[in-house]
Amino acid sequence: MMTDSVVPTTDLSSAEIVPPVVSNSEPFAPDRVDGYFALATFVLGFLFVRWVLLYWQGWGVSLFTVNYVSSVTLYLKHKGRAIPRASWFWLAILVLTGLSYGLWQGNGLQPWREFFLFGVAVYWVLIATDMTLLQGTSDWLPLDGLQGLFVIPLRNFWGQYKGLATLGKKRETRGQAMWPVALGIALALVITAMVVPLLMEADSGGFSAIFDNIGERLRWMQLSSVELQLHLMLTIPVAAYIYGLVVGSAHRRGMPSYKPEAAEKAVDSLRMLPAVTVFIVLGTITGLYLVFILSQIPYFFSAFTGARPEGWQVYSEYARNGFFELCSIAIINLSLLTAANLGIQKQARQKTLLKVLNCVVSLLTLLLIATAWSKMALYISVYGLSVKRLLPCVFMLFLTVVYLGVIALQRRCFSIVRLAAVVGSVLFCLLCLSDPDGFVTRYNANRYLTGTLNNFDVSILYRAGAAGIDGALLVYDKTNDAVLRYELDGYIGYWQPMIRGAAGMPKDTLQNALARQMLSRQSR
Structure with missing residues (x-):
């Protein structure tokens, strides 16, 4: 329901330094900061495809979230944009949700956790750049969400290439010298991650011997040529979307052409x-x-x-x-x-x-x-x-x-x-x-062992994945039901190879590591 007056959540002190509204019809005029961020979004796009899009699990999602937040915050700081206090709440929600991927597998929350993380990542940018209709979270949230998901990034979709064009111009200040250095290091790491596995496959001599141990520890870097081509193809539109959202919001391009008063009149009609x-x-x-x-x-x-x-x-x-x-x-x-x-x-x-x-x-x-x-x-x-x-x-x-x-x-x-x-x-x-899958399996295991639950549903363990290992081993060690032990053996045998195979991969989690430890102790 719409209210006649909405209490804004944005700090009024930050409203004085918000740059004037730029007309959507004016041409996009990026500076060198926009150009460096255009390079950074290629790295973010590649990491999103590699760590997030293909898995939506593990420490890769957590690390991407931290990189995304850090890159956007650094960009806004160099653009001279004051981030309003109202955005810190959504920043905390974004970071904590992203970190949960590195902690727990979260099978029971799919796909809602993915939708939630993506939506908050977009909405945080709108709040941080004062691009919402009332400069804060209000009754116009659905309209703000549509602006952030579609209008702003798509209207500025090709702005990334205009930003890259500014890098060919002569630098005006020496204070920006660290930008190309930092981005060069980041790009070098990404290219190294792509090239080293290919060189190891092509060489069976000294080069492979040098990198064998490193490669085993850094399995997440390994890519086949087909995967590499696919990732690079997907990186281009993903990077353009991220750039369009962030830079479009910072330049206030694609913001609603109507004012809150006009929107209220439309509702009144x-x-x-x-x-x-x-x-x-x-x-x-x-x-x-x-x-x-x-x-x-x-x-x-x-x-x-x-x-x-x-x-x-x-x-x-x-x-x-x-x-x-x-x-x-x-x-x-x-x-x-x-x-x-x-x-x-x-x-x-x-x-x-x-x-x-x-x-x-x-x-x-x-x-x-x-x-x-x-x-x-x-x-x-x-x-x-x-x-x-x-x-x-x-x-x-x-x-x-x-x-x-x-x-x-x-x-x-x-x-x-x-x-x-x-x-x-x-x-x-x-x-x-809170790891709901793990909580559920432990709850059922404890109730079954205390006699307050007649049957232990093994199908719940299959849906829980690695989160069910703790409860399964607890019941397995204490039950005398041969049929139940056989079913638990089937569950452990099904998930154990996948849990062990996730070690060192972007989809690995703390929960997987704990499960591997429990399985190792069980096999002794």
């Missing part, structure tokens, strides 16, 4: 629904929800007592049915509240009845969330935990905060979208750092 129409719709829906809940009290609230309602014989069917009902009703209610508050005539937005109906719909949804939470707890108590059962619990916590925010919005004016973005980002970042 949608407010055509009479207040009576909105009240009838919300009142009718609220009445239907009340009648439905009252008529289904035994069904909705039996989970609080730990029992199935009459007619339900399977726990899984009972729990899943409740969860999908929650998702459907929550989405419908959010859509309904958004449409009602955006569509109602402006003079009726402050009417008490509208605020009451907003609160009632939100409270009913919170009631359903609490009921679904109890159903999921009942389901987990019988069948154990999995990432697919853990994620709905986190999602329900997120929905709880959002609907509490909707209720608070009836008394105070703030950005509900910003609240949802901040809370959702913090929850998901904590989820990435």
